[in-house]
Amino acid sequence: MSYRVLARAYRSATFDEVVGQDVVATTLRNAIQSGRVHHGYLFTGTRGVGKTSMARILAKALNCLKIDGPTATPCCKCESCIAIAEGQDVDVVEIDAASNTGVDNIRDLRSNATLRPARSRFKVYIIDEVHMLSTAAFNALLKTLEEPPGHVKFILATTEIQKVPATIVSRCQRFDFRTIDMSALTAHLKRVVRAEGVEAEEAALRRVARLANGSMRDALSLLDQLLSYDATKLTAATVDQVIPPPHDEVSVALMDRIAERDAGGALRCLDQALQSGRTVERFCDHLIEHVRALMLLRVCGADTDLVDVSAGLRPAMAEQSAKFDTSTCIYMISLLEELRRNVKFSGAARALADAAVARLAMSHQFSDLSTLLSRLEGSQGPVTAPPSGDVKKNAADDLSPAVRPAAVQSPAQSAPVSVPAAAPARLALKPADLERAARDPLVQKVKAAVEGTLLDIRPATPAPTPTPAEGAVDDGDQQVLTLES
Numbered sequence: 001m002s003y004r005v006l007a008r009a010y011r012s013a014t015f016d017e018v019v020g021q022d023v024v025a026t027t028l029r030n031a032i033q034s035g036r037v038h039h040g041y042l043f044t045g046t047r048g049v050g051k052t053s054m055a056r057i058l059a060k061a062l063n064c065l066k067i068d069g070p071t072a073t074p075c076c077k078c079e080s081c082i083a084i085a086e087g088q089d090v091d092v093v094e095i096d097a098a099s100n101t102g103v104d105n106i107r108d109l110r111s112n113a114t115l116r117p118a119r120s121r122f123k124v125y126i127i128d129e130v131h132m133l134s135t136a137a138f139n140a141l142l143k144t145l146e147e148p149p150g151h152v153k154f155i156l157a158t159t160e161i162q163k164v165p166a167t168i169v170s171r172c173q174r175f176d177f178r179t180i181d182m183s184a185l186t187a188h189l190k191r192v193v194r195a196e197g198v199e200a201e202e203a204a205l206r207r208v209a210r211l212a213n214g215s216m217r218d219a220l221s222l223l224d225q226l227l228s229y230d231a232t233k234l235t236a237a238t239v240d241q242v243i244p245p246p247h248d249e250v251s252v253a254l255m256d257r258i259a260e261r262d263a264g265g266a267l268r269c270l271d272q273a274l275q276s277g278r279t280v281e282r283f284c285d286h287l288i289e290h291v292r293a294l295m296l297l298r299v300c301g302a303d304t305d306l307v308d309v310s311a312g313l314r315p316a317m318a319e320q321s322a323k324f325d326t327s328t329c330i331y332m333i334s335l336l337e338e339l340r341r342n343v344k345f346s347g348a349a350r351a352l353a354d355a356a357v358a359r360l361a362m363s364h365q366f367s368d369l370s371t372l373l374s375r376l377e378g379s380q381g382p383v384t385a386p387p388s389g390d391v392k393k394n395a396a397d398d399l400s401p402a403v404r405p406a407a408v409q410s411p412a413q414s415a416p417v418s419v420p421a422a423a424p425a426r427l428a429l430k431p432a433d434l435e436r437a438a439r440d441p442l443v444q445k446v447k448a449a450v451e452g453t454l455l456d457i458r459p460a461t462p463a464p465t466p467t468p469a470e471g472a473v474d475d476g477d478q479q480v481l482t483l484e485s
Contacts, residue, residue: 006227007220010192012053013076013085015061019188019216020180021050027175028054029072032061037070038173040145040154042130044161045177048217052094054177055126055155059092060084062153063120070121080120091120095127103136110144113152122153130156131163138165145171179214182206188216189223193234198227200234207239210313244276247283248309251290252316254357259323263361270357280349284340288333290317295329297321332360 012018015025024043031037041058043051060074060081067075074081083089095109109125117123127133133141145154145168156172158164186202186209193200208226212219222243226234229242250273257265273283293307294317300306302318309317324332339356343349 005221006192006196006224007217010188010195010220011085012050012057013060014074015057015072018050018054018057020184021054021177024054024175024177028058028061032070032072035070037062037153039148039152040172041156042161042164042169042172042174043155043157043177044164044174045159046179046215047159048212048215048219049177049180050216051157051177052126052128055157056084056087056092058155059089059122059124059126059153062122062124063089063091063117065120089120091117091122092124092126095125097127097129098132101132101134101137103134103140106133106137106140110140113144114149117151122151124153124155126155126157128157129159130168131158131160135165138168142167142171180212180216181214182209185209185212185214185216185219189219192220192223196227198231198234201236203236204234204239207236211239211243247273247278247286248290248313250276251287252313252320254287255290255294255320255324258357258361259320261361263358266357266361267354270353274350274353280343280353281340283353284336284343288336288340291329291332291336293317294321294324295326295333298324298326298329328363331363335360 015029018025041055043054045051057074060076061072062070063080063084064071064074065078065080076082076085080089080091084092087094093109093112095105113123113125115123144152148154154172156164156168161169161174186205189205189208190200193205204226208222209219211222223234226238226242230238250269254266254269254273257263257269270283273286274280278286293309296304296306297318298321302314302321307314307317335356339352343352346352
């Protein structure tokens with residue numbers, strides 16, 4: 001016989017065996033016992049949380065041949081129960097909406113729905129990934145879903161409920177399947193390895209449950225992969241060797257290095273993430289989501305439901321969020337989003353990623369705009385417009401000494417420079433003075449920090465030659481240093 005994977009061999013067969021969906025199981029069990037079975041159900045939730053398994057259990061409960069009527073405890077041994085569990089029962093039709101998206105498929109379903117079941121009490125239609133149906137197919141299903149024949153039951157399943165029309169949702173009872181808690185996943189994995197006769201460390205099973213991210217099918221698939229490597233004993237070292245760490249663990253380690261201003265450690269974390277097969281763009285997506293979670297935990301508190309993280313990781317992330325203030329998180333998100341856009345069109349994606357991570361870890365060495373402005377303004381405060389009728393005698397007085405050109409730093413060493421009344425915000429400089437000002441490091445940093453530049457050095461528009469009567473001195477060709485707010 002061919003090998004039967006663990007995800008199929010240990011699939012829940014009754015309501016009592018369902019893991020992590022107690023509310024849904026209890027509601028359906030009570031509906032059967034009280035005779036209030038609806039004609040249409042809509043199961044929604046992420047992958048591998050038990051939607052299809054619950055649909056088959058409900059179908060077995062309705063059609064079990066061992067009991068005269070629907071029962072909350074199907075026998076799982078009669079011909080109908082076995083065929084339903086295998087997905088081969090003639091009266092329980094499982095339809096993959098991704099492959100049957102057209103209106104003609106729904107027309108065939110409507111035609112067959114009028115026929116009585118061959119041997120069972122009800123004809124059950126299980127439509128998986130129902131959101132893949134076309135608009136015309138949804139419209140064709142509306143009337144039958146609202147008033148089906150008495151012997152027909154519909155069970156719709158989807159991972160993207162937002163794509164299902166409201167007209168379909170309103171005709172069904174909706175059940176939201178939650179991600180399975182890590183402790184429940186670990187307990188189920190213990191039962192599986194015990195049944196398989198495998199010795200497993202507690203830490204290894206917890207790690208597998210952590211990697212599954214709330215999905216039972218993912219957890220069993222990972223366990224299957226690990227047992228293929230070593231079917232006698234499962235250890236934490238085996239898990240680390242076979243399966244790469246999840247992206248959130250890498251993100252936590254990376255953010256710890258950034259908080260400690262350890263650029264080398266942050267770059268090693270980045271290298272680990274990229275070596276595991278992630279692209280730079282995907283890495284940016286993961287890290288942006290992680291920083292967003294830190295921001296929400298910082299602003300809304302550690303118990304906020306706006307952050308969707310596992311219970312095992314939440315304490316570590318709450319502790320980490322205290323290391324970054326809100327403005328820092330906002331800055332990191334904007335920087336990472338800019339990196340994500342840039343790597344799409346760059347042939348040096350790795351270099352851009354390294355530079356961005358190093359920038360985050362060494363941000364304390366970079367002056368922000370407010371600091372640069374305060375240094376630029378000096379001790380005189382912000383630059384303000386002169387009172388009406390007043391004209392500045394020296395526009396360079398608005399600059400801090402660090403950026404003041406040598407020719408105008410000391411009035412005692414150089415002759416005062418007059419500013420025409422028509423342009424009080426312009427300072428005339430000789431070309432040599434202009435070159436010295438442009439080479440000043442602070443001027444270059446400010447120009448690089450502000451788009452459009454804070455200090456714009458450009459040739460001046462030739463001024464009209466003043467008449468001798470005005471008493472102006474012709475200095476020849478000049479350039480101006482323009483101070484723009």
